[in-house]
Amino acid sequence: MNTASPKPVARRSLFKAGAFGAAAVAGGLALSACGGGSLAGSGGGGSSKTFKLAETHPEDYPTTLGDKKFAELAEKYTDGRIKIQVYPNAQLGEESDAIEQVQMGSIEMTRISSAPMGEFVPAMGLFSLPYLFDDADHLWRFLESESGKKLLGETESAGFKGLGYFDPGARSFYTTKKPVLAPADVKGLKIRVQESQVQIDFINSLGGSPTPMAYGEVYSSLQSGLLDGAENNEPSYLSASHWEVAPNYTLDRHMRVAEVLLINKDTFDGLSSEDQEALQKAATEAAPFQREKWEAQVETDLEKLRGEGVKINEIADIAPWREATKSVIEKHGAKLGEYLDAVDELRSA
Numbered sequence: 001m002n003t004a005s006p007k008p009v010a011r012r013s014l015f016k017a018g019a020f021g022a023a024a025v026a027g028g029l030a031l032s033a034c035g036g037g038s039l040a041g042s043g044g045g046g047s048s049k050t051f052k053l054a055e056t057h058p059e060d061y062p063t064t065l066g067d068k069k070f071a072e073l074a075e076k077y078t079d080g081r082i083k084i085q086v087y088p089n090a091q092l093g094e095e096s097d098a099i100e101q102v103q104m105g106s107i108e109m110t111r112i113s114s115a116p117m118g119e120f121v122p123a124m125g126l127f128s129l130p131y132l133f134d135d136a137d138h139l140w141r142f143l144e145s146e147s148g149k150k151l152l153g154e155t156e157s158a159g160f161k162g163l164g165y166f167d168p169g170a171r172s173f174y175t176t177k178k179p180v181l182a183p184a185d186v187k188g189l190k191i192r193v194q195e196s197q198v199q200i201d202f203i204n205s206l207g208g209s210p211t212p213m214a215y216g217e218v219y220s221s222l223q224s225g226l227l228d229g230a231e232n233n234e235p236s237y238l239s240a241s242h243w244e245v246a247p248n249y250t251l252d253r254h255m256r257v258a259e260v261l262l263i264n265k266d267t268f269d270g271l272s273s274e275d276q277e278a279l280q281k282a283a284t285e286a287a288p289f290q291r292e293k294w295e296a297q298v299e300t301d302l303e304k305l306r307g308e309g310v311k312i313n314e315i316a317d318i319a320p321w322r323e324a325t326k327s328v329i330e331k332h333g334a335k336l337g338e339y340l341d342a343v344d345e346l347r348s349a
């Protein structure tokens with residue numbers, strides 16, 4: 001990684017130019033534009049900083065629970081010097097905006113999907129490569145490896161400090177009319193993707209029409225017929241109510257798009273080494289907590305979805321899907337070579 005190069009300009013034009021502009025930036029944030037967090041006297045002579053953490057999901061969603069665990073531990077390990085206020089439900093903006101705000105320092109932290117991060121830190125595109133990880137254990141072997149840590153470190157070249165990963169589950173297709181049961185079924189369908197070039201290429205490889213769009217716009221676009229389908233993990237599909245308008249769910253588990261806990265790099269660098277270590281420790285300990293919550297929730301969510309009458313299809317053999325989409329790995333593999341090698345080495349560790 002070339003640390004001497006200037007910060008890459010955020011590659012948002014592809015998506016901003018589309019019909020689906022990102023949500024307006026939440027107001028009232030300009031006051032903390034220095035990126036150092038707000039300073040609040042603690043009354044007793046010391047002072048504490050309060051950092052905002054942007055989260056797209058609702059209060060009780062597993063990543064939000066992970067954020068809150070992280071916040072609780074961070075406050076504890078810094079003896080109250082750092083407080084983290086979690087803002088769920090995309091209150092601080094949709095994800096691409098949240099990333100930009102953390103990059104600028106107007107929000108200090110976010111829990112974010114690595115898919116839109118890939119437009120700021122290209123190596124993060126790894127997690128959007130289709131059918132790459134065999135299962136959650138394989139993903140976690142990679143995330144916890146030296147290679148996974150190095151990848152997280154690449155966020156520094158874009159003005160972030162990656163503190164850790166959370167479990168993303170596996171993304172699968174859902175459609176409004178016909179279920180998608182074979183690769184050929186995606187042909188001609190308008191499928192929402194995250195704001196990620198790799199995911200655009202994925203849908204193109206299946207002959208579909210990829211539509212990058214902010215998460216908050218997906219429900220109404222499925223409802224109005226602007227989209228024929230989208231794709232996500234079970235907790236997102238349920239909590240965002242997408243199942244109501246796209247009740248055919250096909251568990252092909254095409255991607256495990258790691259969730260990332262990020263802080264503005266200047267904010268992090270401005271902390272004492274003691275507080276830096278405390279934040280790192282809090283993030284490391286919040287990860288297994290979040291993973292546990294995740295696994296429990298996927299099970300109960302599938303039951304709830306079945307109870308609502310959602311048609312859930314399992315794909316027994318993903319070999320034809322892998323074959324149909326291999327051009328995506330060929331196209332993006334060159335720049336991700338060392339990470340792809342590590343993923344392969346960890347395949348059946």
Ligand code: GTR
Binds near residue numbers: 112194214215
């Ligand atoms: C979810 C992820 C969110 C968001 C969303 C999306 O699985 O946790 O951060 O990226 O997908 O599809 O936009």
